[in-house]
Amino acid sequence: MKTIIIGAGPAGVKAAETLREEDKKHEIIMLSSEPYPPYSPPAMVQYFLTGEALHYWRGQDFPELNNIDYRQGCHVVSVSPDMNEIELESGEKLTYDYLVIAAGSRLYTPVEGSDKKGIHNFKSLKAGDELLAKVRSGEVSSALIVGAGFIGVEVALMLKKMELDVTMLVRSRVMRSMLDPETSTFVQCILEDREVKILRGDDADAVAFPGDNAARAVQMKSGKELTADLLVAATGLKPNIEFLSGSGIETDWGVFVDQYLCTNMPNIYAAGDITETFDRLTGERYSHANYPNAITQGNLAGLNILGYGLVYDGSENMNSMKHLDVPVIAAGLMEGEEIRLHRNGSLRKLWVKDNKLVGCRLAGDITGAGIFINLIKRGVDISPIRDNLSEPNFCYTHIHDTALMDNVIPS
Amino acid sequence: MKTVFVQPDRCVGCKQCEVACAVEHSQSKNLYQAVFESPKPKPRIFVGPGIYLNSSFPNKCRHCNPAPCMAVCPTSAIKRTEDNEIVLIDGDKCINCAMCAMVCPFDVIRYYNSIEAIRKRVVALKCDHCVARQQDGLEPACVEVCKVSALLFGDINELAQKASSKLARIVSEIDTAVSKEPLHLPDHLEAWRSWGKSASKLAKK
Known part of the structure; x- marks a missing residue:
């Protein structure tokens, strides 16, 4: 059996690892568009700040150790499912028995002129290397960041630690899709405490990158222009699905998969940021791009290729920002009845709907996050501890006392 | 283990x-x-x-x-x-x-x-x-x-075995209703538990 894995991010690596663990003879080819060994995106900031190569988290010799034919700097231009064949940029054609599409996502900037030179991003190690080369050259002293999502905040804090003058352009509010207004303000205060300048409103709504060849500034909705030595876009993510056009593989925003993470072609699976799966809580089609989802999907795709026929539970909407000393954990929805605790500079917000915990946002003190997220995942009836959820000392003992424990075991 | x-x-x-x-x-x-x-x-x-x-x-x-x-x-x-x-x-x-x-x-x-x-x-x-x-x-x-x-x-198997034989003994004693004595926790723990229950009740009122 021969499997080709397109992409060497967490999803691709986990799929390869699972295949190798279960089947020593399986032939595995792994294609990476970047010129590096497989790396872990969440560890990039640490690498750039301290130089510790923790982002090569499975080791730089991962391909050799696992007997994987690893090809870096390799772009796939087309997939022909009827021939079981893919074509590379070099013209080379490779055949497969199974294909795993784990090509990930890239920066998505719905701003005019976003394809111009001089606009940096932090979505890949290559982009990060370019950004950091510029910072280390000593030519830059200020940075302008468009977008205040997860990656935007990450880049802002990283550049601030490198002693740049950092300004963020925020159209609505900081980390809008993940946080409620109050927690969002909490994060904004942390950023402002660290002397990151935050501009909001029409004066900060980027509509274009003016400039002839290279972008020289950012133009706002109000017509005002702002510039800095370093322009960084962190406006959103988009699955890398272009190479699949014409292949017959069903895509929309991302690659459609069924409950087994299989595409509409029986021997082609997809995992990671590129997939459009369903949300575990709402069942809605969605692409929650985070590390835990990528690992779970990569593992499941690997197992299902080997014929286990395991069903995917749905992707989880959760994230944490602690590595840059912003203790924030967000998971699930922000609707229903709100339970709020603001104490000692920490904020804990929980949302309850139909006696079930559906979401949590913790900032400052993140103790209890694991319990809340597990209650959310399991969808258990929380009425026995409903009144205790707002107590500052809520802890695992409450779960034990009410015998909710039986329902709160790891999946 | x-x-x-x-x-x-x-x-x-x-x-x-x-x-x-x-x-x-x-x-x-x-x-x-x-x-x-x-x-x-x-x-x-x-x-x-x-x-x-x-x-x-x-x-x-x-x-x-x-x-x-x-x-x-x-x-x-x-x-x-x-x-x-x-x-x-x-x-x-x-x-x-x-x-x-x-x-x-x-x-x-x-x-x-x-x-x-x-x-x-x-x-x-x-x-x-x-x-x-x-x-x-x-x-x-x-x-x-x-x-x-x-x-x-201790070894998980030994501990689990002890716990299950304790449970088996309790179940059989309840079943045969010979004596409920061994069911009791040591006196000091029993007292602590019942104090907690009554104090919790008072606190709720």
Whole structure:
């Protein structure tokens, strides 16, 4: 059996690892568009700040150790499912028995002129290397960041630690899709405490990158222009699905998969940021791009290729920002009845709907996050501890006392 | 496989296990010196209050298999020991991202400055089953110090067998209604429980 894995991010690596663990003879080819060994995106900031190569988290010799034919700097231009064949940029054609599409996502900037030179991003190690080369050259002293999502905040804090003058352009509010207004303000205060300048409103709504060849500034909705030595876009993510056009593989925003993470072609699976799966809580089609989802999907795709026929539970909407000393954990929805605790500079917000915990946002003190997220995942009836959820000392003992424990075991 | 077995009905919430754990994970391993250390040693076992005034539970890492924290660690800092018994965090690799805390269903991972990490930076800390003590043939510090046998250390099969034969005895005694005597907890624990129940009732009124 021969499997080709397109992409060497967490999803691709986990799929390869699972295949190798279960089947020593399986032939595995792994294609990476970047010129590096497989790396872990969440560890990039640490690498750039301290130089510790923790982002090569499975080791730089991962391909050799696992007997994987690893090809870096390799772009796939087309997939022909009827021939079981893919074509590379070099013209080379490779055949497969199974294909795993784990090509990930890239920066998505719905701003005019976003394809111009001089606009940096932090979505890949290559982009990060370019950004950091510029910072280390000593030519830059200020940075302008468009977008205040997860990656935007990450880049802002990283550049601030490198002693740049950092300004963020925020159209609505900081980390809008993940946080409620109050927690969002909490994060904004942390950023402002660290002397990151935050501009909001029409004066900060980027509509274009003016400039002839290279972008020289950012133009706002109000017509005002702002510039800095370093322009960084962190406006959103988009699955890398272009190479699949014409292949017959069903895509929309991302690659459609069924409950087994299989595409509409029986021997082609997809995992990671590129997939459009369903949300575990709402069942809605969605692409929650985070590390835990990528690992779970990569593992499941690997197992299902080997014929286990395991069903995917749905992707989880959760994230944490602690590595840059912003203790924030967000998971699930922000609707229903709100339970709020603001104490000692920490904020804990929980949302309850139909006696079930559906979401949590913790900032400052993140103790209890694991319990809340597990209650959310399991969808258990929380009425026995409903009144205790707002107590500052809520802890695992409450779960034990009410015998909710039986329902709160790891999946 | 040797493990720490929790008998929550026996825990009185004295928190001595927390102190013993912090001391064991200090540089000096001495209580009076440990309190002056920097970074201050922290416990990896947590005894918290429950819904009754006297309910408590010594909560610590279960060393799950498969371990969700290990699966989501983006730097592979969380590993299992070769004999597959203990899940350990390598402080030098931890980037303090809190992914593990997000997926731990027992909420037993905390973040503090640690002597086990380079530059004593903030990293994830959790129970290591006192690997160092076990190598010396000792039981984990929390078990050694527990005064009410709420924490037991031993082979998981033996402990489970003891617990199941105790349960079998109780069931058969209820069934045959010979005597309910052995069902009782020691008097002092029984008194503590009933005090808690009546005090909780009063508090609710």
